[in-house]
Amino acid sequence: MTKVLVATEKPFAKAAVDGIRKIVEEAGFELALLEKYTDHNDLIKAVADVDALIVRSDKVTKEVVDAAKNLKIVVRAGAGYDNLDLAACSAKGVVAMNTPGQNSNAVAELAIGMMIYMARNQFQPVSGTEIAGKKIGIHAYGNVGKLVAKYGKGFGMEVFAFDPFVDKAVIENDGVKPVGSIEELYSTCDYVSLHIPANEKTKKSIGYDLLSKMPQGATLVNTARKEVIDEDGLKKVLEERPDFKYATDIMADCHAELVEKFQGRVFATPKKMGAQTKEANVNAGLAAARQIVAYIKNGDTTFQVNK
Known part of the structure; x- marks a missing residue:
């Protein structure tokens, strides 16, 4: 049997x-x-x-x-x-x-939830911002990315996406604006929702050069894999830019250091919660x-x- x-x-x-x-x-x-x-x-x-x-x-x-x-x-x-x-x-x-x-819907809802959480300063009793009217970039337009785009539009966000493996017409048919490069996505968007896999090409690919290009008040949300983040580059951006925020579903190796140095601007779930x-x-x-x-x-x- x-x-x-x-x-x-x-x-x-x-x-x-x-x-x-x-x-x-x-x-x-x-x-x-x-x-x-x-x-x-x-x-x-x-x-x-x-x-x-x-x-x-x-x-x-x-x-x-x-x-x-x-x-x-x-x-x-x-x-x-x-x-x-x-x-x-x-x-x-x-x-x-x-x-x-x-698991796509669960992960997409978490990504949007973390954006709101960070926009409202982790629900501390201080003035925050709204995500309506902000620009959101979807880095990898797969099952989760499509749903994040849909929910972002529902919140009144302007949605952009970069994925070289997806036909631009598919992205445009969803009412999303395709961009020609990763650099354009990060330099354009107030929020970037990260959905790339971890492989030899993507590991540590999200670092200082990209993150430093993001607009003032920007937030990176990572529900993908921690390995795709260059943690040294992330720390450098957080040190140089008190306006920058990072929320993740995959706790960084240097998480304790990030929280100590950048309290209120860094958040990580205790365990990977996307599919929970x-x-x-x-x-x-x-x-x-x-x-x-x-x-x-x-x-x-x-x-x-x-x-």
Whole structure:
């Protein structure tokens, strides 16, 4: 019998687990759970006899892949998949997938919420500003970026976007203004919402040169990955510009220093919170289960990320 393991250091909601179980068992598969584990070795041991694996932010390392002798597919329940060792998966013939779009609304709402939070000085009893009438830049116009643009328009913001992989006509059809370069996006917009992945080209790509170009009173909101930020460059901008603010869903390595030096202008959630809604939790888990069933039964590789 095909065995599916849900391995989540930070567990899914009960409704998600119940839904995953229903999908898996109706397909004639067996479901196993590994929740709230504290040692990576527990995951390595648990995958020994599984055919499929569902994870959240759990790290599927080479050691995990090598230990899973029967593994055919691993699905990261969420959009980002930098916690999966794609090279190790490919070497073993394991299909790796993500579940794009399932967490998008949750992340987009958080991005807008952090903009308002920073505009109102973290809800301290002092005069703040409004986001209506301000210019917002969407850096990467994917599932989340499109929703941030939609919500920004709803708040009366003027929306710009940069994404070299998306046709300008698609952006324009959404009532958003495409720009020709990253530099133009940052120099134009009062707020920039960051949605790029972390890879060799993007790591530390957001630093002093870009951030220093932003208008007075600007705010950078990062719900992507901390690795894309050049923290030294960020600190330099914060030091030089008392008007600049930074809000992030991924705590910087130097977060304690930033808060101490730039109190009231830097905010980070205690843990990555973008997908932490009941709805996103359930949606991503169910999508992962359905994708596993579709692959095992029909060979469907629609969301494969290690082609």
